[in-house]
Amino acid sequence: xxxxxxxxxxxxxxxxxxxxxxxxxxxxxxxxxxxxxxGLVGESGCGKSxxxxxxxxxxxxxxxxxxxxxxxxxxxxxLKMDDDEVRGIRGNNIAMIFQxxxxxxxxxxxISRQISEALELHLKMDKSExxxxxxxxxxxxxxxxxxxxxxxxxxxxxxxxxxxxxxxxALSCNPKLILADEPTTALDVTIQAQILxxxxxxxxxxxxxxxxxxxxxxxxxxxxxxxxxMYGGKIVEKADTTELFAxxxxxxxxxxxxxxxxxxxxxxxKLLPIEGLxxxxxxxxxxxxxxxxxxxxxxxxxxxxPELRHIPNAKPDHEARCWGTQEGxxxxxxxxxxxxxxxxVIEEIKQEVAQVTLEGTAPGAGTPPxxxxxxx
Amino acid sequence: xxxxxxxxEYTRARSTATAGSGKNLLDVxxxxxxxxxxxxxxxxxxxxxxxxxxxxxxxxxxxxxxGLVGESGCGKSxxxxxxLQLYKPxxxxxxxxxxxLTTLGGEQMRKMRRRMQMIFQxxxxxxxxRMTVGNIIGEPxxxxxxxxxxxxxxxxxxxxxxxxxxxxxxxxxxxxFSGGQRQRIGIARALAVEPEFIVCDEPISALDVSxxxxxxxxxxxxxxxxxxxxxxxxxxxxxxxxxxxxxxxMYLGKIVELADRVDLYERPLHPxxxxxxxxxPIPDPAVESKRKRIILTGDVPSPVNPPSGCRFHTRCWxxxxxCSEVDPEFIEHEPRHWAAxxxxxx
Numbered sequence: 001x002x003x004x005x006x007x008x009x010x011x012x013x014x015x016x017x018x019x020x021x022x023x024x025x026x027x028x029x030x031x032x033x034x035x036x037x038x039g040l041v042g043e044s045g046c047g048k049s050x051x052x053x054x055x056x057x058x059x060x061x062x063x064x065x066x067x068x069x070x071x072x073x074x075x076x077x078x079l080k081m082d083d084d085e086v087r088g089i090r091g092n093n094i095a096m097i098f099q100x101x102x103x104x105x106x107x108x109x110x111i112s113r114q115i116s117e118a119l120e121l122h123l124k125m126d127k128s129e130x131x132x133x134x135x136x137x138x139x140x141x142x143x144x145x146x147x148x149x150x151x152x153x154x155x156x157x158x159x160x161x162x163x164x165x166x167x168x169x170a171l172s173c174n175p176k177l178i179l180a181d182e183p184t185t186a187l188d189v190t191i192q193a194q195i196l197x198x199x200x201x202x203x204x205x206x207x208x209x210x211x212x213x214x215x216x217x218x219x220x221x222x223x224x225x226x227x228x229x230m231y232g233g234k235i236v237e238k239a240d241t242t243e244l245f246a247x248x249x250x251x252x253x254x255x256x257x258x259x260x261x262x263x264x265x266x267x268x269x270k271l272l273p274i275e276g277l278x279x280x281x282x283x284x285x286x287x288x289x290x291x292x293x294x295x296x297x298x299x300x301x302x303x304x305x306p307e308l309r310h311i312p313n314a315k316p317d318h319e320a321r322c323w324g325t326q327e328g329x330x331x332x333x334x335x336x337x338x339x340x341x342x343x344x345v346i347e348e349i350k351q352e353v354a355q356v357t358l359e360g361t362a363p364g365a366g367t368p369p370x371x372x373x374x375x376x
Numbered sequence: 377x378x379x380x381x382x383x384x385e386y387t388r389a390r391s392t393a394t395a396g397s398g399k400n401l402l403d404v405x406x407x408x409x410x411x412x413x414x415x416x417x418x419x420x421x422x423x424x425x426x427x428x429x430x431x432x433x434x435x436x437x438x439x440x441x442x443g444l445v446g447e448s449g450c451g452k453s454x455x456x457x458x459x460l461q462l463y464k465p466x467x468x469x470x471x472x473x474x475x476x477l478t479t480l481g482g483e484q485m486r487k488m489r490r491r492m493q494m495i496f497q498x499x500x501x502x503x504x505x506r507m508t509v510g511n512i513i514g515e516p517x518x519x520x521x522x523x524x525x526x527x528x529x530x531x532x533x534x535x536x537x538x539x540x541x542x543x544x545x546x547x548x549x550x551x552x553f554s555g556g557q558r559q560r561i562g563i564a565r566a567l568a569v570e571p572e573f574i575v576c577d578e579p580i581s582a583l584d585v586s587x588x589x590x591x592x593x594x595x596x597x598x599x600x601x602x603x604x605x606x607x608x609x610x611x612x613x614x615x616x617x618x619x620x621x622x623x624x625x626m627y628l629g630k631i632v633e634l635a636d637r638v639d640l641y642e643r644p645l646h647p648x649x650x651x652x653x654x655x656x657p658i659p660d661p662a663v664e665s666k667r668k669r670i671i672l673t674g675d676v677p678s679p680v681n682p683p684s685g686c687r688f689h690t691r692c693w694x695x696x697x698x699c700s701e702v703d704p705e706f707i708e709h710e711p712r713h714w715a716a717x718x719x720x721x722x
Contacts, residue, residue, distance in 0.1 A: 043584040144674075158675045188447035188611065190672045193655035197671055215585055218657030222664035241661045259589035261618035263641070263656050264663060270596070271618065273589030277554055 004072075005176055005209050006032040006055075011069035013047075013054045016062060020282040024050040024064075026233035029308075034176065035207040039220030039241070041256070042230035045278055048213045051230075052179045055211075056094055057086045074176065092122040095170035099182035101162035105154040111138075112150040115169050122173045137168040141198060160191035164198070171202065177209045184219060196223060217256060221245060226317075229253050232279045232289035235308060239318040249311050249331065250320040252290045288323065296324055296331060401573055401605050402436040402459065407468035409451070409458045413680065427679050428454040430629035431468070433706065436573070441599065441606040443620030443637075445613055445652070447676055450626040452609045453497075456575040459607070460492055461485055472573070490520050493566035497578035499558035503550040509536070509561055510546030516568045535564040539594060556587035563594065573605045580615065592619060613656050617641050622712075625649045628687040629679055631706065635713040645709055645720035648688050686718065694719050 013025040025047040032038055040048045053059050054066050057078060071078040073094065078086065098104040106114060115137060116130035125133065131150070138146035141164040154162055163183065170178050180199065184192040200223060203210050212223055220227055220241065227244045229237040229252065237250040248254055255274035276293040285291055291301040300323050308321045312332050324331030410425040429451040436442045444452045458465045461477050470477045472492065480488060496502035503512055513532045517523045523531045533543035539560040550558055559579060566574055576595065580588040596619065598604060610616050616623055617637060624634040625648065633646040644650045651670040658664055672691045677683055683690050689699035698718055706716040 043586055160675055188676075189613065189655040190447060190651060191675070192657075193669055193671050194673075196657070197669070216657065217659035218664075221659045221661045222657055245660050245662070255586060257659060259586055260659070261614045262658060262660075263614045263617065263653065264658050264660075271589035271593055273593060274586035275590070277556070278584070278586075 003034065004031045005034040005036075005074060007070075007072040008051075008055070009070045009072075011051065011054055011066065011071065013050050013059055013064060013066045015064045017282075022281045023233050023284065024281060025054060026281075026284075027069075028230075028233075028235055029069075030228055030235065030238070032177070032209055032211065035203075035209055036226070037203055037210040037212060037224040039224035039227040040211060040213045040230060041215065041217060041220055041227055043215055043278055045281070046230040047233040047281075048230050049181050052096065052181050052211065052213055055179060056090055056096055057081075058090075058096075088122075091118045091175070092173045093175050094177045094179065095173070095175040097163075097166050097170050097178065097180040097183045100186050101159060101166050102154075102186070104166060105162060107154055110151045110153055111157070111165055115165070115172055118169065118172045133172070134168075137172055138165070140171070140202075141165075141168045142194075143168075159187055160194060163187060163191075163195055167195075167198065167202070171206070171208075174206065175208060177211070179211045179213070181213045182215070183212070185214070185216070192219075199223070217245075217260070229256070232284055233281055234289065234321060236290065236321045237319070238308070239315065243315045243318050247314060247318070247335075249314065249318070249325045250290075250322050251294045251296050251324070251331070255293075288321070290322075296334075298323070298330065399438050400435040401438045401473055402607075403469075403471040404435065404455075404459065405433050405469045405471075407432050407455070407458060407470065408466040409454050409463055410466045424680050427629050427682060429458060429465075430679075430682070432626075432629075432631045434624055434631060434634060436605060436607060438572075439599075439603055439605055440621040441608050441619055443616035443623040444607060444609045444626060445611060445616050445623060446626035447611065447652075449628075449676055449679065451629040451679070452611075452626050453577050455626070456494065456577050456607060456609050460489070460494055460575060462494075486519075490569045491571050492573040492575070493569065493571040494575045494577060495559075495562050495566050495579045498582050499555050499562055500550075500582070502562055503558060505550055508547050508549055509553075512550070512561060513546075513564050513568055516565060520569050522569065531568070532564075535568055538567065538598070539564045540590075554587075555583050556590060559583060559591050560594065563591075563598070567598065567602070570602070571604070573607070575607045575609065577609045578611070579608075581610065581612065588615070595619065613652060625652065628676060628682055630687060630716065631714075632688065632717070633713075633715040634706075635710075635715075639710065639713050643713075645713065645715040646688075646717045647692050647694050647719075649715075686716070688717075 009029050011025055011028045015022040015024055028051055040051065042048050050059070055071055055078065059066060066079060073089065078089065112131060112134050115134045119125045119130040119133055135146050135150060143149060143161060143164055157165060183199065184195050187195060196219065202208065212220060214220055224241050226240045228235045229250065231252050237244070237248070237253050244253070248257060258272045259274055261271060274293050279285055279289050287302045287305055291297050294301065306321050306323045306326065308319050309326050311318050311320055311325045312327055322331065323329055407429055408431050409429040410427050412422045413424040413426060414420040415423045432455065444455065446452045454463065457463050459470050465478055472488065475488065477485065477488065510529065510532050513535055514528045517528050517531060529546065532546055536543045536545060541557060541560055550561065553561065579595070580591050583591060592615065599606060608616065608619055620637050622634065622636050623640045624631050625646065626632065627648050633640065633644065633649045640649065641653065644653060651672050654670040658667070674691050677690055685700040685702055686704050689695040692699065704716045704718045706714050708714050709720055
């Protein structure tokens with residue numbers, strides 16, 4: 001096995017609020033190899049952004065605190081470092097791209113100032129060197145006329161261009177790991193396609209490891225090698241990308257996959273939403289956190305919390321946090337495609353029957369509807 | 377050849393398609409909405425205009441859902457608001473069930489608004505935080521003299537039940553609800569006056585993925601139950617495909633393509649629609665790796681100074697000389713399939 005770039009073990013980040021302790025990240029563990037792209041997927045409030053901020057030690061303190069766990073980056077524990085050491089890593093070895101390029105750039109500094117700051121600080125470049133490198137970076141991320149736009153302010157750039165500036169900034173020190181927190185959520189689809197294309201090429205070219213945090217399963221499908229699905233502060237399913245989409249196991253992942261209409265599928269009569277609301281992280285459910293919304297739940301789910309375990313009959317690195325998918329569980333052999341297929345077929349049959357009944361009853365009222373088969 | 381946009385050319389073409397059907401609930405012709413840009417502090421003079429909506433024609437049939445898609449800043453929300461006369465349109469006509477809305481006075485318009493409502497994007501900003509849910513939903517009932525006192529309370533509880541909330545929530549405040557629940561309150565408020573037509577302005581984009589489906593299903597159920605007509609504004613193409621009967625694609629203040637759902641998604645004629653569709657990521661790595669994406673270069677130009685000729689020509693890979701000179705007509709290329717492009721098709 002290759003050298004791990006990042007090893008997160010049992011990370012717990014909590015926020016101490018007046019209403020109680022919010023367990024935003026509650027025992028998250030994962031690894032990342034150099035040059036690998038990982039997707040963290042989940043709804044808002046599932047702890048994916050807090051995980052990223054914890055990796056950078058950017059949790060606002062108070063009210064937040066990393067209460068437990070270790071984050072080994074390149075052989076060193078980030079959580080044991082003092083502030084100066086952390087500053088040496090931030091922006092230099094680990095960089096971050098934020099969701100909203102509008103608020104994450106400083107409006108009163110020029111673009112060149114903001115990018116070269118990191119170059120001067122981390123790579124000890126002098127001003128003219130840093131400026132030259134900044135132009136190169138802006139060219140790299142596809143900003144037309146980089147030289148002319150260098151002294152522009154963020155408000156003179158469009159949303160997509162600002163996001164490119166953010167990416168240039170993240171790339172400036174050749175980091176080993178880039179955390180991209182919803183990098184395209186604030187952008188339009190055509191611009192999103194541009195930015196995703198750019199990120200994909202850069203990841204390939206520089207062999208930078210990426211953690212792509214998003215709620216959009218479509219975005220991660222084309223971008224990542226592995227995906228971790230998060231729910232209620234925990235990772236609930238881990239698998240490589242093709243496996244996760246071909247053979248998802250955790251009912252929450254199913255819910256995510258089928259609640260959104262897909263552009264390439266036959267239009268469904270009705271969407272199948274996940275009923276209910278995400279859990280309250282101050283007082284999460286005692287058993288499985290998804291149990292209150294899960295349609296496959298059994299008694300054990302309410303009583304005891306499942307561990308993240310390997311799924312029998314699945315690829316070796318496919319794990320899920322679900323009682324149903326563990327050895328001897330009731331979901332081990334459930335094929336999700338059949339699950340979905342069934343409902344669709346049933347709907348179609350229902351419609352057909354309704355159609356036939358309608359046709360049958362129209363002419364002679366009172367006569368019983370003919371059986372559905374002999375139509376035509 | 378060069379036809380001034382939005383002169384009713386389109387309507388003439390249409391009348392052959394839906395001749396004498398007379399079932400259009402809403403007819404919009406040559407609608408323009410320009411916002412003036414002014415300079416000077418005391419004496420303001422107009423130095424230009426944001427041409428948010430710049431001559432669009434379309435109709436909405438009774439009982440259907442017309443999806444309106446486009447990138448941010450293309451004028452889709454402005455269109456929705458201009459239809460409801462929340463903005464005073466610069467030019468054009470908006471005909472709702474035989475009544476011309478642009479010339480109506482305040483009191484008459486208020487009466488019309490009983491029949492047309494709006495659901496807003498941001499469930500956090502569109503509910504007054506100091507009003508209880510009961511008051512929020514009950515207010516339109518009082519304004520339109522539909523119910524008072526005990527009858528109002530009863531009606532509000534019924535509405536809450538209709539949108540899937542607990543009817544005993546009437547004394548709670550908006551902050552006690554989650555985003556999805558708030559959107560339901562917004563929907564209940566819109567339904568209170570029993571409208572025929574609802575403009576849904578990005579009703580689900582502020583919601584979480586698992587909640588979006590709940591709200592879409594609710595909107596569809598309500599449509600069946602109350603025979604509603606929707607103008608569904610959104611930027612998410614897969615959601616629009618799911619909910620709409622017909623879809624209009626907007627770019628920089630113009631409708632570039634309008635067709636039945638299946639036609640638009642399977643055989644888009646306008647290059648912009650083609651690019652938009654190809655840009656939507658699909659949650660399946662097997663499909664994703666095989667897909668060819670059309671990646672548009674550059675950004676949407678400014679609506680203050682839209683490009684000459686076809687507005688899309690600056691980003692279009694098919695653009696030729698004529699595209700920068702002549703604004704393409706909005707033509708019915710196939711039955712019920714309109715597009716404004718000099719070189720439509722694959």
